[in-house]
Amino acid sequence: MDGGGAGAGVGGSEGELTAQETALYDRQIRVWGVDAQKRLSKSHVLVCGMNGTTIEFCKNIVLAGVGSLSLMDDHVVTEDDLNANFLIPPDESIYGGRSRAEVCCESLVDFNPMVRVSVEKGDPSLIDGEFLDKFDIVVLSRASLKTKLFINENCRKRSKHIAFYTIDCKDSCGEIFVDLQKHSYVQKKPGGSTEQQELTYPSLQEAISVPWSNLPKKTSKLYFAMRVLEDYELSEGRSPGETTLSDIHAVLARRKDMCDKMSLNESRIPTTLVERLLAAGKKEHPPVCAILGGILGQEVIKSISCKGDPVKNFFYFDVADGKGVIEDIPPPPAN
Amino acid sequence: MAAATAAASSEEAVKAAKVLMVGAGGIGCELLKTLALSGFSDIHIIDLDTIEVSNLNRQFLFRQSHVGQSKAKVARDAVLKFRPNINITPYHANVKDSNFNVDFFKQFNVVLNGLDNLDARRHVNRLCLAAEVPLVESGTTGFLGQVTVHVKGKTECYECQPKPVPKSYPVCTITSTPSKFVHCIVWAKDLLFAKLFGDKNQGNDLNVHSKDDSSSKTDVFERSVDEDLEQYAQRIYDHVFGYNIEVALDNKETWKNRRKPNPIYIKDALPEDAVQQNGRSRDHMNEEQDPSAMVSLGLRNSQEIWSLAENSRVFLEALKLFFEKREKEIGSLIFDKDDQLAVEFVTAAANIRASSFGIPLHSLFEAKGVAGNIVHAVATTNAIIAGLIVIEAIKVLKGDYQDYRMTYCLEHPARKMLLMPVEPFEPSKSCYVCSETPVVLEVNTKTTKLREVIEKVIKSKLGMNLPLIMVGATLVFEDGEDLEEDEIANYALNLEKVLAELPAPVLNGTTLTVEDFHQELKCSINIKHRDEFDEEKEPDGMVLAGWSGPVDKQITSNGENRSVPSSSNTEDVDGTAEDISAKPGMKRKLNEILEAKENFDALENPSDVGSSSAQVVEDDDDDELVMFDEDPRQSKKKRLQ
Numbered sequence: 001m002d003g004g005g006a007g008a009g010v011g012g013s014e015g016e017l018t019a020q021e022t023a024l025y026d027r028q029i030r031v032w033g034v035d036a037q038k039r040l041s042k043s044h045v046l047v048c049g050m051n052g053t054t055i056e057f058c059k060n061i062v063l064a065g066v067g068s069l070s071l072m073d074d075h076v077v078t079e080d081d082l083n084a085n086f087l088i089p090p091d092e093s094i095y096g097g098r099s100r101a102e103v104c105c106e107s108l109v110d111f112n113p114m115v116r117v118s119v120e121k122g123d124p125s126l127i128d129g130e131f132l133d134k135f136d137i138v139v140l141s142r143a144s145l146k147t148k149l150f151i152n153e154n155c156r157k158r159s160k161h162i163a164f165y166t167i168d169c170k171d172s173c174g175e176i177f178v179d180l181q182k183h184s185y186v187q188k189k190p191g192g193s194t195e196q197q198e199l200t201y202p203s204l205q206e207a208i209s210v211p212w213s214n215l216p217k218k219t220s221k222l223y224f225a226m227r228v229l230e231d232y233e234l235s236e237g238r239s240p241g242e243t244t245l246s247d248i249h250a251v252l253a254r255r256k257d258m259c260d261k262m263s264l265n266e267s268r269i270p271t272t273l274v275e276r277l278l279a280a281g282k283k284e285h286p287p288v289c290a291i292l293g294g295i296l297g298q299e300v301i302k303s304i305s306c307k308g309d310p311v312k313n314f315f316y317f318d319v320a321d322g323k324g325v326i327e328d329i330p331p332p333p334a335n
Numbered sequence: 336m337a338a339a340t341a342a343a344s345s346e347e348a349v350k351a352a353k354v355l356m357v358g359a360g361g362i363g364c365e366l367l368k369t370l371a372l373s374g375f376s377d378i379h380i381i382d383l384d385t386i387e388v389s390n391l392n393r394q395f396l397f398r399q400s401h402v403g404q405s406k407a408k409v410a411r412d413a414v415l416k417f418r419p420n421i422n423i424t425p426y427h428a429n430v431k432d433s434n435f436n437v438d439f440f441k442q443f444n445v446v447l448n449g450l451d452n453l454d455a456r457r458h459v460n461r462l463c464l465a466a467e468v469p470l471v472e473s474g475t476t477g478f479l480g481q482v483t484v485h486v487k488g489k490t491e492c493y494e495c496q497p498k499p500v501p502k503s504y505p506v507c508t509i510t511s512t513p514s515k516f517v518h519c520i521v522w523a524k525d526l527l528f529a530k531l532f533g534d535k536n537q538g539n540d541l542n543v544h545s546k547d548d549s550s551s552k553t554d555v556f557e558r559s560v561d562e563d564l565e566q567y568a569q570r571i572y573d574h575v576f577g578y579n580i581e582v583a584l585d586n587k588e589t590w591k592n593r594r595k596p597n598p599i600y601i602k603d604a605l606p607e608d609a610v611q612q613n614g615r616s617r618d619h620m621n622e623e624q625d626p627s628a629m630v631s632l633g634l635r636n637s638q639e640i641w642s643l644a645e646n647s648r649v650f651l652e653a654l655k656l657f658f659e660k661r662e663k664e665i666g667s668l669i670f671d672k673d674d675q676l677a678v679e680f681v682t683a684a685a686n687i688r689a690s691s692f693g694i695p696l697h698s699l700f701e702a703k704g705v706a707g708n709i710v711h712a713v714a715t716t717n718a719i720i721a722g723l724i725v726i727e728a729i730k731v732l733k734g735d736y737q738d739y740r741m742t743y744c745l746e747h748p749a750r751k752m753l754l755m756p757v758e759p760f761e762p763s764k765s766c767y768v769c770s771e772t773p774v775v776l777e778v779n780t781k782t783t784k785l786r787e788v789i790e791k792v793i794k795s796k797l798g799m800n801l802p803l804i805m806v807g808a809t810l811v812f813e814d815g816e817d818l819e820e821d822e823i824a825n826y827a828l829n830l831e832k833v834l835a836e837l838p839a840p841v842l843n844g845t846t847l848t849v850e851d852f853h854q855e856l857k858c859s860i861n862i863k864h865r866d867e868f869d870e871e872k873e874p875d876g877m878v879l880a881g882w883s884g885p886v887d888k889q890i891t892s893n894g895e896n897r898s899v900p901s902s903s904n905t906e907d908v909d910g911t912a913e914d915i916s917a918k919p920g921m922k923r924k925l926n927e928i929l930e931a932k933e934n935f936d937a938l939e940n941p942s943d944v945g946s947s948s949a950q951v952v953e954d955d956d957d958d959e960l961v962m963f964d965e966d967p968r969q970s971k972k973k974r975l976q
């Protein structure tokens with residue numbers, strides 16, 4: 001049980017980047033500037049749930065030069081884990097009997113000697129509030145709705161600002177959720193000037209409690225479909241991805257219930273889409289992992305550097321139409 | 336070649352595919368990884384480059400210990416670690432090598448480009464057209480990127496839209512009237528640096544005003560045998576930043592509507608004692624280190640903007656270091672962005688010149704970006720783009736041509752989208768590459784030599800490597816290895832002849848046939864004679880019609896501004912995002928905007944890191960996309976077509 005590496009300062013003495021950092025990060029400093037690079041090198045990131053999508057994210061932020069990255073996933077590596085994962089060598093003598101976090105950590109360490117990558121043992125659903133204070137960013141993947149809500153609430157209760165993200169890939173579809181609570185950042189204006197902006201995010205609980213009839217007509221169908229599936233898995237006590245095509249009738253019934261309750265036309269959640277999500281199970285499509293992990297990497301860099309418009313508060317990608325869409329789901333009305 | 340049957344499942348199509356990747360850099364590393372994970376098992380990869388330290392922040396298959404090794408080979412080894420049973424064939428070579436010919440390309444089901452330069456992209460485009468192999472093309476800059484699909488006969492080719500050619504500046508802007516920092520950099524790098532340290536036999540447009548032009552014929556840049564180095568350095572300083580500016584000021588006409596520059600002499604820039612002391616701390620310099628003016632002057636931070644005095648010290652010190660430590664190289668140096676001392680010299684010289692002309696100064700870090708034409712790059716965008724390439728490649732293999740998309744990765748969401756798919760266009764009927772449409776060249780046939788047409792148009796604009804030129808049935812020029820001696824002599828003679836005096840005269844109305852056998856590309860050039868050309872606007876002295884497309888003009892007239900789609904004014908005018916693909920005008924212009932950005936960013940915008948200052952808006956009158964320049968002084972609408 002190793003700490004998140006608070007204070008694992010890798011930058012030069014107070015403030016300045018070392019010559020080594022300037023040489024390594026040259027091209028990206030040209031994109032986001034020195035200040036952002038300094039902030040990155042002081043930030044601590046926790047990722048719970050190692051899979052093809054989160055390893056893409058981990059690779060991106062290790063390369064970008066965060067201060068530290070902690071991985072939490074005690075599950076022992078199985079052959080299924082190899083599918084979309086380039087951090088696990090397909091050799092049982094290497095991964096056999098070891099946790100996903102351990103094996104992934106071992107590979108990630110090599111990506112950037114200036115970033116401290118470590119393993120956190122434990123169960124994400126039991127994470128307590130104080131533990132979270134070690135981190136600036138918490139990313140959850142393939143967690144049950146219960147765990148997502150639990151950790152999201154815990155992040156919000158801390159006096160320290162902790163950004164919370166979930167990321168999930170279901171074969172050709174993907175979803176990212178973002179909760180930055182209150183986030184101030186520098187927005188670039190056309191013409192080169194900048195302006196200070198502040199955004200207020202709803203919690204995950206608030207966002208998914210919005211009556212569907214309140215949402216704009218063009219809201220992505222994936223948003224609704226994912227809520228149906230999540231709701232079904234929660235009530236059936238299933239782990240994410242355990243619901244399959246054999247559950248199609250029950251899931252479609254749940255769709256009807258939810259649509260009736262919230263006055264949404266059922267056709268807004270096409271059966272074919274529900275079928276695709278169920279058929280996906282735990283399968284991840286590597287190109288989609290790369291896209292989601294890239295978008296999340298960018299979002300985390302924006303959040304740490306307080307530069308650039310962050311996603312508020314859902315992002316969807318679907319190979320079927322090729323769109324990467326942002327949905328701004330507001331908190332429910334006060335009364 | 337592409338997909339056998341449309342019904343084939345993705346898995347089968349992927350497993351059976353043989354793919355060629357060109358480029359193992361930023362996009363290439365991500366692409367090779369994603370292809371391998373996606374089940375591709377026969378991948379060939381070409382890359383000429385070796386690994387550098389500044390690659391390691393995003394080219395994640397490479398480690399410090401690989402610096403100096405072949406990208407293609409190291410990438411292969413790295414991927415085999417997690418997918419040991421697939422075939423990856425690396426080529427540490429230039430894709431333009433003649434063994435990568437049409438037959439070579441024909442063996443692949445799809446070609447995937449992860450290239451960093453226009454020249455190679457155009458070359459691959461032509462080979463793919465000739466071999467009839469589909470091409471998935473890509474590019475990124477900072478947070479922006481795009482993926483496009485090019486299938487002969489179905490979608491436009493990579494060159495259906497005119498591509499902005501590398502920027503060139505009118506000579507007089509560089510030598511006399513700079514208005515942007517980039518002009519000062521070009522002056523410092525291509526003129527002053529080249530004059531002092533480069534090949535003395537090369538032509539150089541640096542204005543050299545000799546003090547007493549009648550008597551002295553000696554080159555002021557020449558250091559006489561007994562001249563003290565410190566004195567020489569100060570003399571050069573005073574000459575280029577002081578005296579030359581004074582001479583230029585004499586030309587009153589030039590400054591009528593311009594801010595006048597201030598001459599700067601070393602005695603003004605540096606107090607006398609400092610001049611004496613310049614470089615004193617050099618004793619502390621480690622002999623093993625490469626000579627550096629920053630080190631000997633104790634300047635540590637390359638991000639900070641030096642004062643005029645500091646720039647002046649760096650200038651003198653760098654100049655002296657070249658003569659003291661690297662004298663052997665003088666006369667043959669070519670500017671290299673990885674040569675620290677050269678970057679220091681160019682930064683200082685550009686900044687001193689910028690001070691003269693009232694242009695804001697820049698840090699060495701920024702100046703290096705401009706001088707080295709460094710492309711901004713991050714891992715995340717490359718990863719996203721690689722994912723999109725694989726998605727398109729699978730569609731191509733399955734033959735789902737109705738589903739092909741061009742996808743843009745945006746920094747600011749447009750219509751809620753960060754990833755915006757757009758339907759591809761049909762091949763352009765006026766494309767000289769994929770259709771047989773002739774191009775028109777306006778040129779003064781009485782004064783322009785064949786050599787100039789070959790260099791400025793056929794090689795640089797039409798992108799041919801080894802052209803063969805016919806006038807009617809007469810062969811006037813041919814490039815290649817297996818030529819007879821008398822042919823070589825004959826062609827050498829023709830090169831120096833003006834068009835009208837070639838063995839088969841080229842006059843108004845003549846058609847030239849130009850052919851490149853390697854690229855299997857043939858193209859006709861219709862000649863239109865014109866007497867006069869505007870030196871500022873048409874510095875080449877000739878104009879290829881339809882060539883310097885709207886993108887080029889936009890950027891040129893609007894130098895400091897970027898052309899990036901931005902959300903702020905892109906309100907949903909008419910509903911759903913799908914509508915984008917229903918508006919050919921909009922699609923076309925988006926494409927241009929992104930192309931423009933990709934190619935000009937680094938050069939145009941050294942200081943304005945990662946921001947956007949131009950935006951796309953919808954015009955109320957029609958569906959035309961117009962761009963507004965945000966600067967109110969020049970707020971003209973510029974239509975892109």
Ligand SMILES: [Zn+2]
Nearest residue numbers: 492495766769
């Ligand atoms: Zn074409």
